[in-house]
Amino acid sequence: MSLVTVLMKHLRELLFPLIAVIAAFVVGGIFVLAIGDSPIKAYSELIGNAFAWPDGIGYTLFNATPLIFTGLAVAVAFRCGLLNIGAEGQLYVAAFATAWVSMKFGGVVVDVFGQKVSYSWMTLPAVILVPLAIFAAIFAGAFWGAIPGFLKARFGSHEVINTIMLNFIAVALCSYFTQYHYKVPGDPIMQSAPIGESAHIAHLGKFIPGLPERIPVNLAFILALIACALVYVFLWKTKWGYEIRATGANPSAAEYGGISVRKQIVLAMAVSGGLAGMVGINEVLGYHHRYYDGFSDNYGFTGIAVALLGRNHPVGVLLAAILFAILLRGGIFVDAFTDHVSKDIVQILQALVILFVAAGARYRGSLNVFGLLKRSKV
Amino acid sequence: MLELRNITKRFGDVLANDHVNIKVKPGTIHSIVGENGAGKSTAMRIAYGFYTPDSGEILVDGEVREIRTPHDAIALGIGMVHQHFMLVEPMTVAENIVLGAEPGTTAALDLNKAASEIRALSDEFKLAVDPHATIETLSVGQQQRVELLKALYRHARILILDEPTAVLTPQEVEEFFAILRRMREQGKTVVIITHKLSEVLAISDEVTVMRDGRVVGELKTSDTNAAELARLMVGRDVLLRVEKPEAKAGETVLRVQNMVVAVADGTRRVNDVSFEVRAGEIVGVAGVEGNGQTELIESLAGLTAQSRVSGKVDFAGRDITNMSARDRKELGIAHVPEDRHRRGLLLDFDLAENSILGIHYRQPAVTGLGGILLDEKGIERRARQVIKDFDVRPPNPDLPARALSGGNQQKLIIGREFELNPKLLLVSQPTRGVDIGAIEFIHRKLVALRDAGCAVLLVSAELEEVTALADRLLVIYHGQIVGEVDPKQTSNEEIGLLMTGGKKQ
Numbered sequence: 001m002s003l004v005t006v007l008m009k010h011l012r013e014l015l016f017p018l019i020a021v022i023a024a025f026v027v028g029g030i031f032v033l034a035i036g037d038s039p040i041k042a043y044s045e046l047i048g049n050a051f052a053w054p055d056g057i058g059y060t061l062f063n064a065t066p067l068i069f070t071g072l073a074v075a076v077a078f079r080c081g082l083l084n085i086g087a088e089g090q091l092y093v094a095a096f097a098t099a100w101v102s103m104k105f106g107g108v109v110v111d112v113f114g115q116k117v118s119y120s121w122m123t124l125p126a127v128i129l130v131p132l133a134i135f136a137a138i139f140a141g142a143f144w145g146a147i148p149g150f151l152k153a154r155f156g157s158h159e160v161i162n163t164i165m166l167n168f169i170a171v172a173l174c175s176y177f178t179q180y181h182y183k184v185p186g187d188p189i190m191q192s193a194p195i196g197e198s199a200h201i202a203h204l205g206k207f208i209p210g211l212p213e214r215i216p217v218n219l220a221f222i223l224a225l226i227a228c229a230l231v232y233v234f235l236w237k238t239k240w241g242y243e244i245r246a247t248g249a250n251p252s253a254a255e256y257g258g259i260s261v262r263k264q265i266v267l268a269m270a271v272s273g274g275l276a277g278m279v280g281i282n283e284v285l286g287y288h289h290r291y292y293d294g295f296s297d298n299y300g301f302t303g304i305a306v307a308l309l310g311r312n313h314p315v316g317v318l319l320a321a322i323l324f325a326i327l328l329r330g331g332i333f334v335d336a337f338t339d340h341v342s343k344d345i346v347q348i349l350q351a352l353v354i355l356f357v358a359a360g361a362r363y364r365g366s367l368n369v370f371g372l373l374k375r376s377k378v
Numbered sequence: 379m380l381e382l383r384n385i386t387k388r389f390g391d392v393l394a395n396d397h398v399n400i401k402v403k404p405g406t407i408h409s410i411v412g413e414n415g416a417g418k419s420t421a422m423r424i425a426y427g428f429y430t431p432d433s434g435e436i437l438v439d440g441e442v443r444e445i446r447t448p449h450d451a452i453a454l455g456i457g458m459v460h461q462h463f464m465l466v467e468p469m470t471v472a473e474n475i476v477l478g479a480e481p482g483t484t485a486a487l488d489l490n491k492a493a494s495e496i497r498a499l500s501d502e503f504k505l506a507v508d509p510h511a512t513i514e515t516l517s518v519g520q521q522q523r524v525e526l527l528k529a530l531y532r533h534a535r536i537l538i539l540d541e542p543t544a545v546l547t548p549q550e551v552e553e554f555f556a557i558l559r560r561m562r563e564q565g566k567t568v569v570i571i572t573h574k575l576s577e578v579l580a581i582s583d584e585v586t587v588m589r590d591g592r593v594v595g596e597l598k599t600s601d602t603n604a605a606e607l608a609r610l611m612v613g614r615d616v617l618l619r620v621e622k623p624e625a626k627a628g629e630t631v632l633r634v635q636n637m638v639v640a641v642a643d644g645t646r647r648v649n650d651v652s653f654e655v656r657a658g659e660i661v662g663v664a665g666v667e668g669n670g671q672t673e674l675i676e677s678l679a680g681l682t683a684q685s686r687v688s689g690k691v692d693f694a695g696r697d698i699t700n701m702s703a704r705d706r707k708e709l710g711i712a713h714v715p716e717d718r719h720r721r722g723l724l725l726d727f728d729l730a731e732n733s734i735l736g737i738h739y740r741q742p743a744v745t746g747l748g749g750i751l752l753d754e755k756g757i758e759r760r761a762r763q764v765i766k767d768f769d770v771r772p773p774n775p776d777l778p779a780r781a782l783s784g785g786n787q788q789k790l791i792i793g794r795e796f797e798l799n800p801k802l803l804l805v806s807q808p809t810r811g812v813d814i815g816a817i818e819f820i821h822r823k824l825v826a827l828r829d830a831g832c833a834v835l836l837v838s839a840e841l842e843e844v845t846a847l848a849d850r851l852l853v854i855y856h857g858q859i860v861g862e863v864d865p866k867q868t869s870n871e872e873i874g875l876l877m878t879g880g881k882k883q
Contacts, residue, residue, distance in 0.1 A: 236752075237751055237752055237754075238750050238752060239738055239739045239744055239749070239750060239752060240750070242731070242752060246727070246735065246738075249724045249725070249726050249727060250720070250723075252721050253720070253721055253722065253724050254724075255681055255683055255703070256679075256681060256703070256713070256715055256721045256722065256735070256736070257703075257735040257736040257738065258704030258707055258736050258739075
């Protein structure tokens with residue numbers, strides 16, 4: 001295939017989500033008009049601020065980081081024919097696990113009412129502690145994701161129900177341990193003791209001239225980019241990815257091909273959970289530096305929208321995550337600088353995008369008439 | 379009576395009907411034959427109002443008529459019976475027949491009146507259908523007669539039947555033809571869409587042959603023969619008989635002893651079956667569909683997620699009763715499944731990816747990192763090999779399998795399995811929904827594989843196919859092998875009797 005045909009193929013893939021986004025903005029604009037504001041003003045506040053250097057871009061990428069992870073998580077599960085509604089629970093468990101490891105092995109000593117209290121068993125250097133903490137996040141997320149995978153493979157119970165239920169359990173468990181075991185006495189905020197300083201990962205400002213270090217976009221963003229590349233390689237360039245995609249495309253044919261459908265379900269859910277768990281790296285090691293109860297701004301659920309808009313492809317997920325991150329941050333400016341429109345417009349736009357993507361599946365057929373949307377390999 | 383004049387219909391890039399002219403005379407049985415995709419179903423769906431033509435006109439009784447919906451067609455006396463029945467299983471015959479044309483006042487449904495009318499119709503054409511029976515208790519043949527009644531109840535004078543014999547046993551086909559002849563006597567006009575030439579010759583008065591969306595022949599059945607029709611359909615001479623030398627059977631490759639396959643509810647789909655297949659022979663399994671053939675072949679291939687297998691299966695002297703599908707494939711057992719869309723293909727995957735299904739974990743599909751990474755060059759080489767050896771068209775490994783015609787999808791699957799150089803081939807319905815040209819090709823390949831020393835176990839619903847290909851023929855009924863016949867000696871009647879549970883004479 002020549003470069004041009006490859007490029008055309010990918011442009012076609014982009015076209016459809018783009019139409020959905022534009023349609024959502026048009027309808028959203030009607031809402032804004034109805035409220036009595038100028039859609040142009042509202043949208044320029046919503047989007048325009050994202051491209052300012054350094055704050056706009058820095059914060060957008062920081063906001064995009066967790067959405068890339070959860071978007072990838074949902075996409076991997078979906079490629080296996082599974083709907084992972086449980087990324088939210090998986091990322092909570094993972095964030096708690098990484099915080100716990102970074103605390104226990106980070107040499108944390110806290111001043112409690114004038115007394116030095118240790119929260120650690122030992123002090124590990126950064127070269128060991130950071131990889132260990134990252135591993136803890138991935139492992140905990142993968143474990144929490146593998147549970148509904150196992151339940152489905154073993155008993156046939158539906159993963160949607162089980163992942164939703166496990167979300168409640170995850171959030172409640174983390175809150176319990178925070179409140180009764182790892183909170184510093186006297187702290188009015190529902191958060192754990194801080195993690196060891198050797199577990200902190202650097203903000204990107206440390207490496208990029210002109211980007212102040214106060215902006216929290218950190219090495220987890222680089223990890224997210226690496227994760228995109230690895231997910232792509234995993235799904236399309238390895239035999240494991242072939243097996244997962246075959247299972248998602250047609251479980252009967254996969255079985256015929258000697259693939260254990262049950263194994264693939266558990267594997268896909270574990271990989272999905274592990275990816276969701278990486279949100280903990282961004283939030284705990286890169287930003288809060290502790291487990292902070294209720295830290296997730298629905299990242300797990302927004303991840304479903306990100307995957308849907310991104311057509312369950314790592315490149316699409318990356319682009320969709322950045323778009324949603326722009327909206328997330330732009331909402332603040334809409335709140336502040338328009339007369340009537342509040343930041344809830346963001347929620348409306350997100351919902352509209354999803355509606356148009358979903359409704360559009362029906363109309364892909366008629367667009368095919370123009371040969372614009374022929375199915376490609378990925 | 380019914381005439382299509384210059385009908386043209388285009389679906390996207392495909393010209394499904396290109397200036398089609400078909401003239402059906404009143405009181406005749408008229409066959410429309412052609413390969414898959416020749417446009418015969420499209421033409422009839424236009425006549426029934428499912429599609430509107432891009433240009434051209436439809437005449438009924440010599441007058442130009444607008445048929446925009448099936449309702450228009452029914453009002454003009456045109457009825458259609460589809461290949462897949464459209465019946466509500468838990469409801470009675472009468473309820474199904476009145477559906478959409480309920481008698482009585484709007485509020486009260488007068489089923490008794492309908493039932494007596496249906497009984498009268500049934501008697502008139504000797505259909506022997508009880509209006510009060512529920513559909514799910516009826517045989518396939520009876521269900522088809524319910525579909526006929528549905529059209530007759532709506533006063534159809536012209537009946538269009540889409541592949542009506544595909545689901546019937548040989549005996550049922552005979553009964554069905556008798557019904558059609560009675561309908562002709564009563565002045566009805568019948569149009570049959572089919573690709574079975576023997577049936578065309580047996581039942582119809584006139585035949586229209588279609589190829590690539592065009593009418594390529596209009597003949598009186600009495601003036602033609604199977605060879606001529608086949609040549610018109612395919613566009614070249616076709617070998618209708620399978621040419622095969624005498625089998626040289628070698629050692630026993632597969633030995634099945636007292637095999638039982640039970641499904642989740644405990645039903646024994648395969649019940650105490652024993653047989654052998656030797657190298658270099660084709661053993662055929664004949665039977666009405668749903669008598670355990672699917673479960674037999676799938677269990678032998680190791681696809682037992684939905685069932686439990688007991689008994690003993692030996693392959694080349696090795697016990698494989700509880701072996702996984704992958705390990706069986708490694709030993710040299712290839713499998714062409716009966717349903718290529720459900721089992722055989724990943725329709726959204728491209729041809730290259732489909733060509734390695736089942737061997738995707740080993741050479742030549744993988745490379746590097748200890749055999750984790752897929753070897754795209756190796757996969758493409760394999761795909762091109764299959765495409766070349768088995769004449770898969772279009773020959774583009776990047777196309778999704780969905781884009782291929784049924785015949786080419788089947789050639790891809792058969793090629794993939796043959797390329798493994800199997801010692802045993804399990805093959806189910808190798809030519810279902812495949813056009814004549816491809817059937818000839820697949821049959822030749824099967825015989826060549828046999829002659830190369832492979833043991834072949836063949837299941838097919840097409841009696842002609844199993845009798846032509848098999849060296850020995852087993853007949854299966856209710857999960858049991860009820861007889862073995864010599865395909866060279868036997869008759870369709872003998873097999874047909876065994877297939878329906880009759881005893882061998």
